[in-house]
Amino acid sequence: MNENIVKRNELWAQKVIKGLESRNMSGYYAASKEEALMKALELIPKGSSITMGGCMSAQEIGLVDAVKTPEYRFIDRYAAPDRQAAEREAYSADVYLASANAMTEDGVLVNIDGNANRVSAIAYGPKKVIFIVSMNKICIDVDSAMKRARNVAAPINAQRFGLATPCAKTGSCMNCKSPDTICCQFLITRYSKHPGRIHVILVNENLGF
Numbered sequence: 435m436n437e438n439i440v441k442r443n444e445l446w447a448q449k450v451i452k453g454l455e456s457r458n459m460s461g462y463y464a465a466s467k468e469e470a471l472m473k474a475l476e477l478i479p480k481g482s483s484i485t486m487g488g489c490m491s492a493q494e495i496g497l498v499d500a501v502k503t504p505e506y507r508f509i510d511r512y513a514a515p516d517r518q519a520a521e522r523e524a525y526s527a528d529v530y531l532a533s534a535n536a537m538t539e540d541g542v543l544v545n546i547d548g549n550a551n552r553v554s555a556i557a558y559g560p561k562k563v564i565f566i567v568s569m570n571k572i573c574i575d576v577d578s579a580m581k582r583a584r585n586v587a588a589p590i591n592a593q594r595f596g597l598a599t600p601c602a603k604t605g606s607c608m609n610c611k612s613p614d615t616i617c618c619q620f621l622i623t624r625y626s627k628h629p630g631r632i633h634v635i636l637v638n639e640n641l642g643f
């Protein structure tokens with residue numbers, strides 16, 4: 435990454451972190467994937483039960499591999515005989531790993547979901563939620579964050595899962611009501627009632643989409 439972009443993102447991240455703190459959430463800056471992994475592991479006590487939604491960013495920094503070890507209890511919904519039961523276990527897990535589809539420079543997180551297991555667990559249940567968010571997902575305001583979520587993250591996710599949505603064909607949101615739509619629920623997290631629950635690690639590398 436260009437050194438001026440790195441410098442600008444470092445400064446910008448401080449603004450995002452202040453915004454998060456004003457909303458009873460914690461923010462951290464990581465210059466690299468390696469730093470992000472170290473910070474995330476500091477936040478997860480050994481022995482924790484851990485689960486996640488579809489979170490490419492956690493995979494890309496090596497966090498998923500790091501917690502799929504005997505030191506933790508990783509609830510793997512893909513390996514579970516009953517996937518829905520495993521997803522419901524998320525509500526009582528110690529830690530939930532997530533990313534955001536977008537967030538604002540003043541600390542509001544925006545997520546969209548088809549199945550709603552991810553947005554519901556972010557909103558309520560797991561004792562701690564750790565977001566891994568790359569700086570390329572930061573937007574000026576909620577309106578632009580929502581546009582990013584629907585015109586960047588959603589079409590790529592629809593393509594990733596081979597869904598028959600208009601955005602998978604056109605690359606941008608057509609505001610569909612397709613049976614395959616992944617835009618069933620929109621979650622805007624603007625404040626946390628529970629101190630110490632939501633942690634956001636801002637990573638100065640491009641992760642996820």
Ligand code: SF4
Nearest residue numbers: 588601607608610617
């Ligand atoms: S509403 Fe439909 S077209 Fe728009 S992003 Fe969501 S799935 Fe794609």
